[in-house]
Structure formats: structure tokens, C-alpha cells
Amino acid sequence: MCPPKVLSGMAEAATSRRNFLKLGFGAAAAGAAAVALPNTRKTLAQAVGGISFNNVQDLTHVLGRNTPLFPGSPPFEITTYVTVEENGFYGSILNYWEHVGTHMDAPAHFAVGGAFVDQLNPANLIVPIAVIDISGRALLNPDTTVNLDDVLAYEAQYGQIPENAAVFMDSGWAERWGEPEAFVNLDEGSTQHYPGFSQEATDFLIFQRNIAGIGVDTLSLDPGNSTTFDVHVSFLGSGRWGIENLANLNQIPPTGAVAFVGAPKVAAGSGGPSRVMAIW
Amino acid sequence: MCPPKVLSGMAEAATSRRNFLKLGFGAAAAGAAAVALPNTRKTLAQAVGGISFNNVQDLTHVLGRNTPLFPGSPPFEITTYVTVEENGFYGSILNYWEHVGTHMDAPAHFAVGGAFVDQLNPANLIVPIAVIDISGRALLNPDTTVNLDDVLAYEAQYGQIPENAAVFMDSGWAERWGEPEAFVNLDEGSTQHYPGFSQEATDFLIFQRNIAGIGVDTLSLDPGNSTTFDVHVSFLGSGRWGIENLANLNQIPPTGAVAFVGAPKVAAGSGGPSRVMAIW
Numbered sequence: 001m002c003p004p005k006v007l008s009g010m011a012e013a014a015t016s017r018r019n020f021l022k023l024g025f026g027a028a029a030a031g032a033a034a035v036a037l038p039n040t041r042k043t044l045a046q047a048v049g050g051i052s053f054n055n056v057q058d059l060t061h062v063l064g065r066n067t068p069l070f071p072g073s074p075p076f077e078i079t080t081y082v083t084v085e086e087n088g089f090y091g092s093i094l095n096y097w098e099h100v101g102t103h104m105d106a107p108a109h110f111a112v113g114g115a116f117v118d119q120l121n122p123a124n125l126i127v128p129i130a131v132i133d134i135s136g137r138a139l140l141n142p143d144t145t146v147n148l149d150d151v152l153a154y155e156a157q158y159g160q161i162p163e164n165a166a167v168f169m170d171s172g173w174a175e176r177w178g179e180p181e182a183f184v185n186l187d188e189g190s191t192q193h194y195p196g197f198s199q200e201a202t203d204f205l206i207f208q209r210n211i212a213g214i215g216v217d218t219l220s221l222d223p224g225n226s227t228t229f230d231v232h233v234s235f236l237g238s239g240r241w242g243i244e245n246l247a248n249l250n251q252i253p254p255t256g257a258v259a260f261v262g263a264p265k266v267a268a269g270s271g272g273p274s275r276v277m278a279i280w
Numbered sequence: 281m282c283p284p285k286v287l288s289g290m291a292e293a294a295t296s297r298r299n300f301l302k303l304g305f306g307a308a309a310a311g312a313a314a315v316a317l318p319n320t321r322k323t324l325a326q327a328v329g330g331i332s333f334n335n336v337q338d339l340t341h342v343l344g345r346n347t348p349l350f351p352g353s354p355p356f357e358i359t360t361y362v363t364v365e366e367n368g369f370y371g372s373i374l375n376y377w378e379h380v381g382t383h384m385d386a387p388a389h390f391a392v393g394g395a396f397v398d399q400l401n402p403a404n405l406i407v408p409i410a411v412i413d414i415s416g417r418a419l420l421n422p423d424t425t426v427n428l429d430d431v432l433a434y435e436a437q438y439g440q441i442p443e444n445a446a447v448f449m450d451s452g453w454a455e456r457w458g459e460p461e462a463f464v465n466l467d468e469g470s471t472q473h474y475p476g477f478s479q480e481a482t483d484f485l486i487f488q489r490n491i492a493g494i495g496v497d498t499l500s501l502d503p504g505n506s507t508t509f510d511v512h513v514s515f516l517g518s519g520r521w522g523i524e525n526l527a528n529l530n531q532i533p534p535t536g537a538v539a540f541v542g543a544p545k546v547a548a549g550s551g552g553p554s555r556v557m558a559i560w
Contacts, residue, residue, distance in 0.1 A: 046477065049536050051333055051559065058402040064547030074361075074373065078546065081354075081377065084392050089512070091389060091550040093354065095375045097361065102545070109371060112364050122338040122557055126540070232369070258331050260406070262555035264541020265345030265382070266358065270371040275542035275555065276401055 027225040053279040059215075059259070060245045061177055061274050063101035068180035068245075070219050071192065076100050086103075104271040105221065105242040110232045117269035121242060125261040128165045129278060130154060131254045135172030138195045142185060144171075145198040145223050151205065153260040158255040161209050166259045168215040170249035171195040177247065185224065192224030199230040206238045213261070215276075217241035243276060252278045333559040339448075339495075339539070340556050341457055341527045343381035348460035348525075350499050351405040351472065356380050376553075384543040384551040385501065390512045397549035400521060404492040405541040408445045409558060410434060411534045415452030418475045422465060424451075425478040425503050431485065438535040441489050446539045448495040450529035451475040456526065465504065472504030479510040487517045493541070495523035495556075523556060532558045 026065045061067070067076055077095040084090045099105070107114030132154050137144045155161060173194055184220040185193045195218055202221075205211045214221060214235060221231045221242045235242060243261065262275035341347070347356055357375040364370045379385070387394030412434050417424045426449045436442060453474055458461040465473045476496055484493045494501060494515060500513045501522045516522060522540065542555035 023302055051331060053331055053406075056403045058544045058545075062398045062545050062547050064398075078548070084390065088509075089390050089550075091378050092548075093375070094546070094552070095373070097373055098371045110364065110369050118342045123336045125555075126333075126336055126557065126559060183330055190398075229368075260540040260542065260557070262540065262557075264553060265338075265340045265342050265555060266374070266553075267342050268358065268372075270369075271375070273544060273546075275405075275545060277406060277540070277542075279406060 015057065027071055028088070037202075045147065051119055055252075055257075055278075055280050057248055057251050057257075057278045058276075059248050059252070059278055060102045060274070061174070061245055063228075063273055064137045064178065066178075067101050067181040068177065068219065071099065071184060071186070071190070072145060073097050073100065078231070098266075098270055098272040099244070101273045102243065102245045102247060102276060104261070104274045105244065106194045106230065106269065106271045107236045107239050107241070108268075109270040110229070110236040111239075114236060115239060116267070117271050118265045118267050119261050120263060124164065124241070125263060127259055127261070129213045129252065129255075129257045129259045130158070130165055130167045131170050131249050131252060132167060133250075134195060135170055135250070138171040138173065142193040142195065143223055143225050144195050146195070146201050148200045148204050149196045151201050161185050161205070162209065163210045164212045166213050166215060166243075166261070167205055167211055168243075168246060168249055168259075169195065169197060169217060171217055172237055172250070173182070174217045174247050174249065177245075189255075192219070194218040194220075194224040196220050196223035196226065197231045198223075199234055202231050202235045206235065206240065211240070213241040213243065217245045217246045219244060241271075243274060253280060256280050293390045296341065298506040307469065333538075335532075335537075335558075335560050337528055337531050337537075337558045338556075339526050339528050339532070339558055340382045340554070341454070341525055343553055345528050346382050346458075348457065348463040348499065349380065351464060351466070352469070353377050356527075371550045373399065378546075378550055378552040379524070381553045382523065382525045382527060382556060384541070384554045385512065385516055385524065386549065386551045387519050387521070387545070388548075389516055389550040390509070390520075391517040394516060396547070397543050397551050398545045400543060404444065404521070405469075405543060407492045407534075407539055407541070408442055409532065409537045409539045410438070410441045410445055410452050411449045411529050411532060412447060413477060413530075414535065414547060415448045415450055415530070418453065420453040420474040422475065423505050424475050424502055426475070426481045427478045428480045428484050431481050434534070441485070441491065443490045444492045445489070446493050446495060446523075446541070447485055447491055448523075448526060448529055448539075449477060449497060451474065451497055452528045452530070454497045454529065457525075464499065472499070474498040474500075476500050476503035476506065477515075478503075479514055482511050482515045486520065491520070493521040493523065495526045497526045499524060499530055523554060526556060533560060536560050 106117040257280035264272040386397040537560035544552040
């Protein structure tokens with residue numbers, strides 16, 4: 001719910017109840033404890049049916065005023081609108097460019113007639129993950145890319161990337177998230193320097209592997225020094241999605257995890273901040 | 281990536297490449313086909329490890345200018361900022377109150393000192409679902425609530441609700457989403473009428489079941505005619521989350537599905553539009 005500034009009449013009642021809450025729900029707990037429970041013995045594992053996993057890893061950066069921005073982008077703004085003290089509840093107004101933080105690029109971001117973010121097939125948003133680690137090379141050369149050789153080397157080690165997978169680049173760049181200047185990594189000529197995918201690799205992943213999407217831990221699917229945005233144009237143009245600014249890719253296994261890609265479902269959206277998590 | 285209005289120089293290159301794309305990626309496909317593939321025979325099922333499921337259901341409404349609003353809320357706004365034709369890529373600026381569309385209420389929404397949306401434990405966002413169907417009763421009485429009796433009747437039929445579960449109310453209200461007036465359902469005195477949870481039920485789910493969160497297919501965790509917002513205050517005050525305006529709850533099984541609750545990870549956020557999906 002939430003009717004900003006129209007419910008302040010409830011603030012007093014809410015405050016008195018909160019004081020009660022501070023006492024530890026004592027009375028409510030006592031009341032609930034008296035309820036007779038059905039004598040069932042189902043376990044959590046049974047309750048979740050045939051789906052089991054042992055690990056959850058968030059792949060999403062916190063989005064806020066300090067989030068690194070692609071040069072030229074409007075800033076992310078959050079403005080407190082109501083507070084518990086004044087209005088009985090707390091909430092804010094957000095104002096932002098869709099392509100900020102850990103976020104989705106939908107096909108429509110670069111392709112006329114491509115799917116908007118609300119038109120993506122949900123089955124393409126819950127997919128197996130292949131993590132390709134180029135962090136060692138990125139330490140030596142920030143302009144490096146995920147090349148076809150990297151994809152083939154990955155497959156030689158871990159097996160063929162399955163259809164409808166997500167292929168994520170781990171370049172080690174997420175470690176720079178807290179230092180926006182190091183994350184954007186501009187040179188004196190205002191050219192950005194960070195890794196991305198090569199079109200050679202993404203063409204292979206489109207035509208030979210039919211994957212669902214790609215992801216990077218940098219600001220762009222293309223390397224930072226790209227002027228032609230070949231991967232954006234060709235990969236999004238093929239009807240597939242991309243995710244930028246992923247976090248914690250070194251905390252999940254190279255193969256065997258499943259991604260939940262929580263893209264926003266905004267009408268005619270070109271993408272937007274997304275909650276991405278992995279289970280395995 | 282995405283530098284609004286600073287990349288228009290690439291529009292021409294992008295356009296010429298798009299014309300190429302319209303030809304069906306012919307040359308790129310031919311090139312990729314020539315690559316020697318590793319001789320692996322892994323299947324999709326193997327690649328996703330021990331995690332298997334047969335069904336995916338989106339539980340999220342499309343968010344846009346026609347989204348039903350809690351009375352008094354600011355409207356959802358999306359403004360086109362750049363277009364492929366003019367700038368080489370497409371994207372928009374969003375402006376909205378956090379509590380719109382299918383969205384999360386974090387504890388901080390009603391509880392001073394409660395967790396902000398970026399502080400929720402990811403393990404509490406991928407959880408088993410119990411769907412409690414009160415749609416028959418809601419047809420007769422829009423002010424009905426999920427009561428303790430409903431929870432106990434559910435458990436008698438489907439087994440005990442597991443710890444860390446999500447309990448979702450299906451009141452049939454999602455069918456009204458396309459008709460905002462029917463969804464908000466104001467009477468002549470401007471009181472809303474739609475179902476929600478009773479605190480009796482949610483206290484039981486807190487203290488006897490230790491669930492992770494609740495969800496409703498209406499505008500509010502509390503019934504529409506509530507003036508004291510008891511469930512918001514007590515349930516969010518207990519450190520748990522709520523989701524409002526869920527979709528398609530009649531398309532998933534009452535037990536056995538797992539929810540992915542894709543809450544935004546906004547610093548100091550009180551909640552916000554969330555992508556919610558179920559697998560089973």
C-alpha cells in the first residue's frame with residue numbers, strides 16, 4: 001500500500017503500536033502460542049518439491065547516489081517523501097536513467113522493433129550460468145575482451161555451454177565499484193578503459209550455442225574503449241539480453257549455478273536496474 | 281552502458297550495422313559456423329547441476345502509466361530520453377514513488393530501525409511458496425481477510441508451512457488489474473474495499489512458522505478498509521517483507537513452487553517495484 005502524505009492521521013496509532021513492538025510482541029506471541037497446530041511433519045525439503053539448492057549469492061550491487069555512472073548519464077536520485085516520524089510510514093521518490101547500477105539492456109535498447117524489457121520471456125530469465133574469468137588478463141590490460149578462445153577454453157574445461165544459458169564475464173572489475181573513478185577508468189582523452197565481450201565471442205554464443213543472455217562486471221557489454229558498440233548492436237539486435245555491472249561473480253562456481261535475472265517489468269522499458277541472484 | 285545524448289556520433293555506424301542485421305546475420309553466421317566445436321555432450325540438465333524445474337510463472341504485473349495506484353500516490357512516470365533513430369540507442373528516465381506496481385514493502389517502510397530494501401538477506405528472497413486461495417469468499421465480500429482458520433485449513437490440506445516460506449494470498453483480485461477503478465474499489469465515502477491479511481494470521485505465521493514474507497494480489501497487505509494498518513505495522517515491524525499487487529497466483533500450485541523475489545537493491549530504499557517469479 002502507501003498513500004504518501006494522506007495517512008498521517010495513522011501516525012499516532014502506529015507509534016503506540018511500535019512501542020508495543022519494542023516490548024517483543026509479548027502479548028501477541030502468547031496468543032499465537034495457544035493455537036493448536038496440525039500434526040504434520042513435512043520438512044522444508046519436501047515443501048519445496050524437487051527443487052533443492054545449498055547456496056544463494058547476490059550478484060547485484062547496491063544502487064545509490066555513489067553508484068559509478070557511464071560518462072554523460074544523469075545521476076541516480078532518491079528523495080525521501082514521507083517518514084515514519086512525520087507520516088507513520090517511510091518511502092521515497094526515485095528518479096533515474098534506466099541504465100544505472102546492476103541493470104538489464106533489453107533488445108529494444110539498440111534494436112528498433114526489439115523486445116522491450118516487459119516483453120522478455122520469463123523462461124529466459126531463470127537460466128544456467130557460465131562464468132568466464134578473464135580477471136588475470138584484465139589486471140595487465142584493461143582493454144582486454146572475452147574472445148572466442150576464452151569461450152572454447154571454458155568449454156574444454158567445463159563442458160559445452162548449454163542452450164538458453166547466461167554467459168557472465170568476470171574481469172575482476174567489481175572490486176572497483178566503491179571507487180567510481182577507478183571503475184570508469186578514463187584516460188586523459190576521456191576514453192574509458194575496462195573489459196567487455198568481443199563480437200567474435202558473442203556471435204559464437206548466438207549462432208552456435210543459442211544462449212539467452214550475457215553479463216559483465218563492467219559498465220558496458222562492449223569494452224570501454226569501443227566507439228562502435230558492436231556487441232550491443234549485434235547481440236541485443238539478435239533478441240537477447242545483456243546485464244551490466246554484475247557483482248560477486250568470483251563467489252559462484254564457473255558452472256552449475258542458476259541465475260534469477262530480476263529485470264524490471266516496465267511497459268516499453270529499454271532495460272533497468274535488476275536484481276540478479278544465483279543459486280547452486 | 282549508456283551515455284544519453286553523448287553518443288549520437290555512433291548513430292550512423294549503428295544504423296548501417298542494423299541494416300546488416302536485417303539481412304539475418306548472414307556473414308557472421310557463416311563465420312561462426314566455421315569454428316571447430318569441442319566434442320562435448322553435456323545436456324542442459326547436467327549443466328544446471330542438481331537444480332531442475334519444469335515450470336516458470338511470472339507473478340509480476342506490467343508497470344506503466346495505467347497501473348492502479350493507492351489513492352494519494354504520485355503517478356508512475358516514464359519519459360523517453362533517447363531513441364535509436366536520433367541517438368543510436370533507446371532509453372527512458374523513470375520517476376516514481378517506490379510503492380507502485382508489483383512491489384516490495386521492506387521492514388523500514390513502517391519500522392524505524394527496520395531493514396532497508398538493500399539490507400534484506402538474499403536467502404529470504406528465494407523461498408518456498410504457500411498460496412492461500414480466498415477468491416471464492418472475496419467474490420461475496422471484498423472486505424474479507426486471510427484469517428488464522430484459512431492458514432490452518434491450508435496446512436490440513438497441504439502440510440505445515442515451512443520456515444522461511446512466502447505465504448501469498450490469492451483473492452482473485454489480479455483479474456481487476458486492467459480496470460484501476462475496480463482494483464481500488466472505492467465506495468462513496470472514499471474507503472477502499474479489497475482483501476488483505478488479518479493480523480491474527482500473520483502473527484501466527486511470524487511466531488509459529490517463522491516465515492520470510494507475505495504477498496497479496498491487492499494494493500495492501502492489510503484489507504482496503506483498514507485505518508490502522510495492523511499487518512503493515514506488526515509484520516514489517518517483525519523484520520519481514522511484504523509484496524503487494526502480485527499477478528497470476530492462480531497459475532501456480534498451492535504448494536511446491538519456489539519464489540524468486542527480485543526486490544530492488546536501492547540504498548535506504550523502503551521497498552520498490554520487484555520482479556517476482558515462481559518455478560516448480
